[in-house]
Amino acid sequence: MSSHNQPSAARIYDYDLGGSRNTRADRDASHRIREEIAPNGPFVARANRAFLGRAVRYCVNKGIGQFLDLGSGIPTVGNVHEIAQRLNPAARTVYVDNEPVAVSDTKRLLADEPNADIVGEDLRNPDAVLSAEPTRRLLDFDQPIGLLMVAALHYVDPEADPERVLRTYTDALPSGSCLVFSQITADNRAEEAQRVIDWFAENTATPVTMRSKAEITELLTACGWELIEPGLVYPPHWNPDPADPNELPAERSATWAGVARLDR
């Protein structure tokens, strides 16, 4: 949780994507990050968000009609339920976030939307998320579900036991479900990554944990997920769409992204 005087990950991300639901503290933070810490911040956000859109479309085209979006963020252009409903008007979506602005804006956006809702909860409490009323009302756990952990697991530090978190969600899902996953990494540009880690630890209530491609692969595999082609790649390289932003070399996105499938 955060106050408006302290920058928040959700609101900095909103600003980097061109949104308006951010405070002076978030805008100042975004500019400081770009100028002094990691010049590619907005590119990282845009490349990640574009990946999310392509991956959701991929899942719907594979027949998935319901989504659980963990760390969903402040509503922006192209929200999961909008992307999914464009291809399948009956698609259902449950968003989860613990940032107050993300929760209240999402509630407002969804006021007249019967097939989507938000759970204001910490994603590190999977039992609370899975038993929440909107989750039970909107998702059918006997049918494949698209589980989204997009730019979200890097807020789960080792003490919170990310494997326990992912495994608990995974165990609730039936075979044929998909995981849409991305997370920032220090695999290249390690010094810049360290500056990002230090900055988030000092300035926000949401410190970040970078993970290597090997660590992510191990985590997903341990929880029963099988990455589909092309595996874990930089977001711009995952089923690229020429319409999506790609103004810098893909490795500057400093993120590993992929879609995995659950086959039991």
Ligand SMILES: C[S@@+](CC[C@H](N)C(=O)[O-])C[C@H]1O[C@@H](n2cnc3c(N)ncnc32)[C@H](O)[C@@H]1O
């Ligand atoms: C960088 S944004 C990503 C938003 C969206 N998933 C996307 O990729 O476009 C990360 C989101 O995760 C949320 N978040 C961070 N830690 C969380 C936690 N422990 N529980 C729930 N949400 C969390 C933040 O509030 C923020 O909205």
